[in-house]
Amino acid sequence: MNRLALIDMGTNTFHLLISEVNEQGQLQQLYKTTVPVRLGQGGISNGAIAPEAYERAIGTLREFRKTIDAYDVETVRAMATSMVRNASNGDEFVKDIFKQTDILVEVISGDREAEYIYYGVRAAGVLDQSTSLIMDIGGGSVEFILCNEQEIFWKRSFELGAQRLMDKFFQQDPIAPENVEAEKNYLREKLQPLSEAVVNYQPTNLVGSSGTFDTLCDIDALRRGDTSRTVSDPIASALAVEDFYQVHHELLRKNHEERLAIPGMLEMRVDMIVLASIAVDFVLQEYRLQEIRVSAYALKEGVLHQAFAGL
Template identity: 70%
Template sequence: MTKRLALIDMGTNTFHLLITEVDESGNRTDFVKTKLPVRLGQGGISKGTIAPEAYERAMKTLKDFRRQIDEYNVETVRAMATSMVRSASNGEDFIKDIYKQTDIQVEIIDGDREAELIYHGVRSAGVLDGQTSLIMDIGGGSVEFIICNDQEIFWKQSFEVGAQRLMDKFFTDDPIPNTQVAAEKQFLAAQLQPLTEAVTEHKPVRMVGASGTFDTLCDIDALSRGDNTRQLSQPATAALQVSDFYKIYQELLHKTHDERLAIPGMLEMRVDMIVLASILVDFVLETYQLKEIRVSAYALKEGVLQKVLQEEGFNNA
């Protein structure tokens, strides 16, 4: 028994498409794995609406996803929309419009469900063990934190402090002024109070960064040492030394847009948001005294894959 699936993650900044086939042993063959900078939150996230240009970019991207899905004769399509769509006043109309134009049925998932699916995705990468970890998934609209081990979730919560929201609030000049770095950290200390309480209770020993920003940080780190194997093999897991993160962080804080873009491994779609996201990583490492960073290339869409396979009776999922 084999099953061919398409998984779409409609993030606030990036849209992901994974077309994969799974056999009865749970072995995966990926046919399409793509991420595109749709920037659904651009121009509208702070106003609580999807702006017309972003709406158009999303439709164009999803029509192209539909073409690829048809090309590969996919049986099951699961599409998830997250923070931007769930908080947008025109989110429901957008979902109806997508169905009308592409025949893709999109599910708007709440932050709690998003965090749970991210956990299952990260767990399937093999990055967790018996020790307590703090998973962190930085999106454009929201950030999910999950305190867990490889067996269970102890606590989880989604916060509307994603990189696009932080950018709109704090990225007044480039390079970002020290006053704005301090202002972002002050804001995070207030917003993340429930996380602070949960960390005190469950005492995670490491950070596990999920996908996105963390993949880019690992790419920059590897290429700075002349190691281009990540580009070739795209491993499911990686380790990032805390000291290496801080080297990159200092660069990001003090460079302009064009200088950041010239850093080997930098993606154009992350070049500004990674500054705000890295301040958030620094805040979490420092506040909760975490000394280790592991990275999972798997996140939401792989979590959805795990759930679909379980529903379909693939026992190894």
């Protein structure tokens, strides 16, 4: 049996996924958890991991190490993304993690992050022959990949994650209309390379990967009285554009407490989802995309499938 533990250290959430190849050569999930560490909180705009976030992260990784040991895992791969990539104390943080937990963290580039996300989304089965625009909204960065089920045409990571957007544009709650416009203008300016690539490759659909998009689907399903998502946790979903806009306008209208009361809302996303939803709206409008597909798989599943493909 080959057992692999994957740790995805995002700016907002840390994920642990433990899998193995069974006797039939199939990939089997043994354990999965997500912890809202909020590594970017209080520090992302200053370019350093804040002391409280630092301690939360180390504590979470200590717990992950206990679980990994309990499952008798042979190989551990831990990946850090935008927050650690850009933090002035990122190197010290990585050394500290190894000293305290014996977990060796690989700080991956935005380009590599986008590549792994593509493999994760492809494994979810949401891609086909048509050209898709994958969008993965993290706390620190947003990855965009223009692709189909065969290949990547273009990919890039932008340091425009929901925590960064929140620090910049979330001055009052509910968010003011002028701040919504300010965020869209900022995205229009910063995403110029994406806009040029979209002209070249002409995507027909938006594929949202995990995180924000899962929550948008959960809210939409429960709004329509469909509880099956909460039971089955589907790998691939569709979200009608008009249904997205129903949820989007609700998020813009409500304050923190009211958003928290929305069925399907997760506490760890309750504020950031406002900024993320504005970014989704911008992409749909700017690139005239008429269809939204959602993949529950993202970076960690991409790493997993690539790792086991090499066994």
